[in-house]
Amino acid sequence: MEKPIDNMFDYYKHTSMFWNDMISMMSSKPASLTAVGPLRNFTENIKKISQELIESNQEIVDFNSYLLEYYKQLGETWTNSQKKVMLKISEIPQDPESMEAYKRIWIDMFENDFTQLFDTESFSKNYNKLVSTEMQLLKRWNTIMDVMLKSANMPTKEEIDEIYQELFNLKKKIKKLDSSKKKRDVKNDS
Amino acid sequence: MTLETSVNESIIGDFLNFNRNIAEIPSRISVPHEVKMDTCEYDVVYKEDRIRMLHYKPLTSKQIKTPLVISYAIVNRYHIFDIDPKKSWVKNLLEQGFDVYMIDWGTPTSLDKFLGFDDYVNRYLDNCVEFICNESDVRKISMQGYCTGGTLATVYSALHPEKIKNLVVTAPVIDGWKDTTVVSNLTKSFDVDKFVDTIGNMPPEFMYYCFSILKPFEQGIEKYLKFMDNINNEKFIESFLKIEKWLDETPPIPGQLFKEWIKGNRAYGLTEQNINQFKGITRNDNHPYAQFYKGAFSYAETINNSAMPFVTGNRNFNPFQLDTPIVAGKSFFDYAKHYYEILKDIQDNDKYEGYFINDEEIVKTLDLRSFFD
Numbered sequence: 292m293e294k295p296i297d298n299m300f301d302y303y304k305h306t307s308m309f310w311n312d313m314i315s316m317m318s319s320k321p322a323s324l325t326a327v328g329p330l331r332n333f334t335e336n337i338k339k340i341s342q343e344l345i346e347s348n349q350e351i352v353d354f355n356s357y358l359l360e361y362y363k364q365l366g367e368t369w370t371n372s373q374k375k376v377m378l379k380i381s382e383i384p385q386d387p388e389s390m391e392a393y394k395r396i397w398i399d400m401f402e403n404d405f406t407q408l409f410d411t412e413s414f415s416k417n418y419n420k421l422v423s424t425e426m427q428l429l430k431r432w433n434t435i436m437d438v439m440l441k442s443a444n445m446p447t448k449e450e451i452d453e454i455y456q457e458l459f460n461l462k463k464k465i466k467k468l469d470s471s472k473k474k475r476d477v478k479n480d481s
Numbered sequence: 482m483t484l485e486t487s488v489n490e491s492i493i494g495d496f497l498n499f500n501r502n503i504a505e506i507p508s509r510i511s512v513p514h515e516v517k518m519d520t521c522e523y524d525v526v527y528k529e530d531r532i533r534m535l536h537y538k539p540l541t542s543k544q545i546k547t548p549l550v551i552s553y554a555i556v557n558r559y560h561i562f563d564i565d566p567k568k569s570w571v572k573n574l575l576e577q578g579f580d581v582y583m584i585d586w587g588t589p590t591s592l593d594k595f596l597g598f599d600d601y602v603n604r605y606l607d608n609c610v611e612f613i614c615n616e617s618d619v620r621k622i623s624m625q626g627y628c629t630g631g632t633l634a635t636v637y638s639a640l641h642p643e644k645i646k647n648l649v650v651t652a653p654v655i656d657g658w659k660d661t662t663v664v665s666n667l668t669k670s671f672d673v674d675k676f677v678d679t680i681g682n683m684p685p686e687f688m689y690y691c692f693s694i695l696k697p698f699e700q701g702i703e704k705y706l707k708f709m710d711n712i713n714n715e716k717f718i719e720s721f722l723k724i725e726k727w728l729d730e731t732p733p734i735p736g737q738l739f740k741e742w743i744k745g746n747r748a749y750g751l752t753e754q755n756i757n758q759f760k761g762i763t764r765n766d767n768h769p770y771a772q773f774y775k776g777a778f779s780y781a782e783t784i785n786n787s788a789m790p791f792v793t794g795n796r797n798f799n800p801f802q803l804d805t806p807i808v809a810g811k812s813f814f815d816y817a818k819h820y821y822e823i824l825k826d827i828q829d830n831d832k833y834e835g836y837f838i839n840d841e842e843i844v845k846t847l848d849l850r851s852f853f854d
Contacts, residue, residue, distance in 0.1 A: 390492075390495075394703075394706070398698045398699060398702065398703050401697075401698045402696060402697065402698040402699055405694075405697050405698065406663055406694070406695070406696070406697070409663035409666065409667065409694045409697075410663045410666050411666075412666075412669075414666075414667075415666045415667050415669050415670060416670055418667060419667075419669075419670040419671055419672065422671075422672075422676070423672050423675060426672075426675050426676060426679040426680070427675075429679050429680070430679050433679075455591060455592050455594070455595070456595060458592060459592065459593075459595045459596075462530070463600075463604075466529075466604070470608075
């Protein structure tokens with residue numbers, strides 16, 4: 292017996308995974324009998340898509356909370372800077388000639404406050420969590436796309452990467468051979 | 482009851498002018514992507530994968546024998562060194578009689594994401610140097626590296642000193658732990674492996690983000706307000722468009738290279754102590770390296786602190802910012818002595834000519850001819 296599930300997310304994930312696997316097992320045989328041609332691969336791998344979607348649920352929630360925090364940090368800094376600007380401009384004359392001075396104060400205050408924000412540990416941590424979660428979601432999206440591409444009998448990202456790597460190594464090898472041949476030719480000529 | 486409001490006439494005038502400028506901009510200036518970026522003429526003499534090597538046509542009849550190759554930064558394009566005839570670094574070198582080559586690292590594609598330091602240094606850079614040596618019938622060349630190109634040039638010179646007569650490095654990215662900018666703060670907890678494994682090459686958009694947080698409002702807002710204010714100033718607009726186009730052409734960085742770059746300090750076991758040892762500053766104060774290093778450092782600092790708006794008109798932007806010059810090879814001592822003497826001049830005489838830099842004199846203060854012949 293598995294240990295009790297602590298929170299809502301784990302409960303949701305466990306339940307979804309359970310039924311995902313069950314439905315997949317229950318339907319795999321009849322599906323493989325009826326699905327032929329390009330849809331066969333897709334039918335076989337559809338479980339992978341739902342698995343990725345279930346797994347991504349927590350990441351979507353995390354991503355949204357990091358994004359919210361990101362905009363909160365920017366918003367709060369903006370409001371504070373604006374308050375400082377308002378205090379400062381009360382000291383300068385309210386006429387058209389002072390427009391340039393107002394612009395300078397606005398830019399300097401905002402520049403200073405925002406670069407201070409970017410320099411904080413909390414901004415750096417949250418921003419990197421945001422980017423990291425985005426990468427995680429992108430990975431899942433790639434996996435889902437791979438399932439779709441496989442079913443359409445097209446090369447997946449992984450397969451293309453392998454080709455790239457192979458091409459890259461071959462090009463390097465050819466360049467090396469070419470240069471050693473040139474050196475040998477020069478030696479022979481002299 | 483009558484409600485009276487009064488708006489100052491000059492504000493209305495400014496508002497109308499602004500609107501008129503917006504409407505008239507397209508008919509007054511070139512479409513940005515049609516702006517010509519280069520000043521000096523060149524031939525493309527070598528190509529390999531995405532990279533190209535440019536050879537500039539000479540401007541003087543008397544030529545310095547040792548060719549000079551510029552290894553430009555890989556985070557943006559080489560054009561900034563030759564973007565304006567009045568401030569062109571390349572033109573200035575050509576006028577001094579240098580035989581100038583420039584490496585254009587090109588725009589990497591997904592196929593190039595496996596390119597690392599070894600490919601850039603021991604293959605591309607080495608092949609370029611070999612080509613120049615064969616073409617010019619010399620055994621050694623001079624190399625100038627700028628920014629990340631300076632890092633590649635430094636690594637190359639350390640590995641192939643037999644091919645380098647002079648190494649001049651400006652703003653090289655070497656002791657990165659000293660970086661205290663907001664960009665360094667942002668990368669503190671950056672998971673470079675995950676990033677590169679998922680995306681491949683480092684996209685230019687991410688570079689833009691990193692650059693823009695350095696001065697978000699000056700670069701993101703004030704710059705464009707200035708553009709509107711100067712819409713009738715043809716010279717300003719021409720320069721502005723060139724810089725904007727240059728900024729917009731930032732290429733991606735090959736994933737593997739980016740990974741090695743970020744993790745480099747740990748991977749190669751480089752510490753502040755052994756880098757300083759390389760520069761000679763942890764030895765006792767009487768060691769000549771220490772004096773020359775300090776001289777070079779102070780010179781670079783003096784130039785940077787007095788940086789003037791010579792390209793964009795932006796008071797804080799100095800694309801030719803100098804970092805401590807690191808010079809290796811045969812001319813190291815002469816070159817360092819040159820900086821040491823300049824430092825002494827600065828200290829002894831406030832009116833030293835090279836101290837104050839206006840928009841046309843910045844490259845002329847770096848007259849290096851005597852060290853390259």
